[in-house]
Structures are given as structure tokens and as C-alpha cells.
Amino acid sequence: MFEEVVKIIRRYSKFLITTHINSDGDGVGSEVALSNMLRVLGKEVIIINPTPLPENYRFLDKEGSIKIFSKEHINLINETEVVFVLDISNWERIGVLGTFIKESKAIKICIDHHISNTGFADLNIIDERASSTGEIIYDLVQSMGVTLDKRATEGLYAAILTDTGSFRFSNTTPKVHMIVSRLIEKGVNPYQIYEEVYEKRSPSRMKVLGLALTNLNLECSGKIAWFCVTQEMMGKFNLRADETESFVNQLNYINGVEVAIFFLEAEDNEVKVSLRSKGNVDVNVIANRLKGGGHSHAAGIRMNDSLKNAVNKVLAEVRKEFT
Numbered sequence: 086m087f088e089e090v091v092k093i094i095r096r097y098s099k100f101l102i103t104t105h106i107n108s109d110g111d112g113v114g115s116e117v118a119l120s121n122m123l124r125v126l127g128k129e130v131i132i133i134n135p136t137p138l139p140e141n142y143r144f145l146d147k148e149g150s151i152k153i154f155s156k157e158h159i160n161l162i163n164e165t166e167v168v169f170v171l172d173i174s175n176w177e178r179i180g181v182l183g184t185f186i187k188e189s190k191a192i193k194i195c196i197d198h199h200i201s202n203t204g205f206a207d208l209n210i211i212d213e214r215a216s217s218t219g220e221i222i223y224d225l226v227q228s229m230g231v232t233l234d235k236r237a238t239e240g241l242y243a244a245i246l247t248d249t250g251s252f253r254f255s256n257t258t259p260k261v262h263m264i265v266s267r268l269i270e271k272g273v274n275p276y277q278i279y280e281e282v283y284e285k286r287s288p289s290r291m292k293v294l295g296l297a298l299t300n301l302n303l304e305c306s307g308k309i310a311w312f313c314v315t316q317e318m319m320g321k322f323n324l325r326a327d328e329t330e331s332f333v334n335q336l337n338y339i340n341g342v343e344v345a346i347f348f349l350e351a352e353d354n355e356v357k358v359s360l361r362s363k364g365n366v367d368v369n370v371i372a373n374r375l376k377g378g379g380h381s382h383a384a385g386i387r388m389n390d391s392l393k394n395a396v397n398k399v400l401a402e403v404r405k406e407f408t
Contacts, residue, residue, distance in 0.1 A: 087210070097167050098129055099166045100165065100167045101133060101191070103132065103171070105135070107139070108134055110246065114242070114244030114245075118226065118240045119225075125233075133153075136153065139328070142282070159185055167191055168186050170195045171196050171197070174202040195211070199379060200380060201373065216257065219245050238273050247282060251279070254382055283331075289324045297332065301336075305407040307342065308407055309404070309407070311396075312332075312348070314332065315392065332359070333361050334361065336361070343362065344366050358387075359383075366406045367381040368381065375388065375399065
């Protein structure tokens with residue numbers, strides 16, 4: 086699986102790593118671990134992301150070494166020999182940064198676990214059976230025989246923790262527990278990572294979540310639950326969009342709900358839709374019909390439309406699963 090990428094790593098010296106817009110635990114944790122591995126091997130590495138690091142993942146980058154893309158980085162991109170794009174299923178997920186990476190002469194390597202991945206890079210390492218991109222990075226590190234530092238092992242733990250829903254989702258395999266046990270043996274503190282990721286929320290986040298939950302909607306005899314967060318709501322409480330990560334999971338706590346949907350009204354007439362499934366409904370199939378993607382139990386869609394239209398279109402597709 087890693088034969089070709091290992092050859093490339095050994096041959097080249099200058100590497101760039103990136104992940105998707107509004108990076109999550111899997112994207113950031115995988116970046117931190119991969120960059121540490123490359124540095125141990127004596128490589129020059131820079132991480133450039135399309136959007137700022139969410140506050141609850143900044144403990145993985147205490148030195149502030151992860152850059153936010155701007156035009157001053159174009160020369161760096163052009164000088165790079167190899168670009169790793171992590172946890173990304175298509176170029177659009179990197180925004181404007183993706184345009185400059187595509188146009189560069191660097192070798193593009195995608196490491197991902199999404200079933201919706203289009204195989205867009207020069208070399209694609211896709212494992213749909215993996216719980217997370219972090220799990221694949223762990224396997225790569227093992228194949229290279231590299232020992233990671235504590236921050237990197239914390240990154241891998243955060244990657245797996247978040248993409249398995251704190252070890253609740255069906256992608257929590259025996260292999261996942263084996264990897265996690267080894268990370269703990271290396272010094273990872275599970276409670277500390279959980280606290281950083283989930284228990285340091287802002288008062289603004291809780292107020293917006295509470296407001297959204299007061300407008301909770303249930304359909305199809307309680308099998309579908311959905312709610313929205315508008316630009317007005319975020320503006321009222323000065324909430325950043327990245328702070329709404331995992332809002333959708335609150336709906337899964339409702340008895341009888343099989344599909345949970347969260348609509349986030351973004352800027353420029355865009356709506357971000359998060360879907361989660363607890364039952365037999367494959368939300369990746371639903372997302373694909375609306376040009377989104379993800380996994381059977383967790384998927385997302387970005388829609389250039391009004392909030393009202395986005396709600397109507399998504400609900401129309403989800404309702405088909407219950408009629």
C-alpha cells in the first residue's frame with residue numbers, strides 16, 4: 086500500500102502538507118503526525134491550511150507553526166517538491182489554495198478514507214475501511230519505522246477519537262482499539278485530549294446551540310431530526326463557523342432519531358449541511374445525490390443556495406428513505 090509513497094519520501098526533500106477547509110480533528114491530527122515523521126527523516130516541511138485552525142485543536146499547534154494560506158505562500162508552494170493533501174476527497178475542499186497546488190509542479194499525494202474520494206491526485210492512498218485518515222498515517226509511520234514525539238501521538242489520538250465519534254461509530258474496529266492502546270502506551274492522556282477537544286467550549290457556542298435547539302424539527306414519526314444556525318444567530322453572539330462543529334451530534338441523543346441534519350448558513354449564499362445516521366440509512370448516498378459525500382454514517386454537503394432552498398432540497402432526499 087505504501088511502497089510508492091515511501092519511495093517518494095526517501096527521494097525528495099521539500100514537503101508541504103494541507104487539509105480541508107474548516108479543518109477537524111482528523112485533518113489537523115494527521116497533519117501534525119505526518120509532519121513530525123517527515124522531520125524525523127530530515128525533510129523540510131511546512132503545513133499550510135486554507136482556513137484558520139479551530140480553537141479546540143490549537144493544543145496540537147502550540148507554537149503556531151501551521152500557516153493560513155495567503156498570496157505570500159505562493160512561492161513556497163512553487164518551490165515544494167511533494168504536497169500531501171490529507172482527509173480530502175476532491176480539490177474543491179481546499180478552496181483557492183487548491184488552485185495553486187494543482188498548478189504547481191510538485192507531486193500531489195492524497196491520503197484519505199472517504200468512499201466519495203475521486204482519486205484526484207497524482208498518487209492516491211485511499212482506504213475506505215480505515216476509521217480515519219489518522220489511522221492510515223499511523224500505518225505509514227509504522228511502515229517507515231519512525232518513532233513520533235508526544236505531540237504527534239496526541240494528533241493521531243485526536244484524529245481517531247473525533248472520526249470514530251469518541252469510539253461510538255461502527256468504524257471503531259478492533260484495530261482502532263489496538264492503535265489507541267499503543268498511543269496510550271506512548272504517553273497519550275485520553276482524558277486530556279477529550280477535554281481539549283470537547284470540554285473547552287465558549288459561552289457563545291452554548292448560547293447559539295441552545296437557540297438552535299429551541300427550533301428543533303422532527304419528521305417522519307421522529308426518525309428525522311434537523312435544525313439550523315443562521316448568520317444572524319452567529320452574529321448576535323459573535324460565534325465563529327468552526328465552533329459549530331459537532332452541533333449535529335446533539336440530535337443523535339434523541340430517542341428514535343435515525344437521521345440527524347444540521348444546516349449552517351454561511352457567507353456568500355452558501356449552506357453547509359451535516360448529516361449523521363444511527364440506523365440503516367446511508368447518508369453518503371443521500372449526500373452524493375446533492376454533490377456532497379462522506380461515509381455511510383456521516384456525510385456533508387456544501388450548497389450554493391439560500392438556507393430555505395437548501396433545507397427543502399435536503400429534506401426531500403432524506404424523506405425518500407422513509408416512504
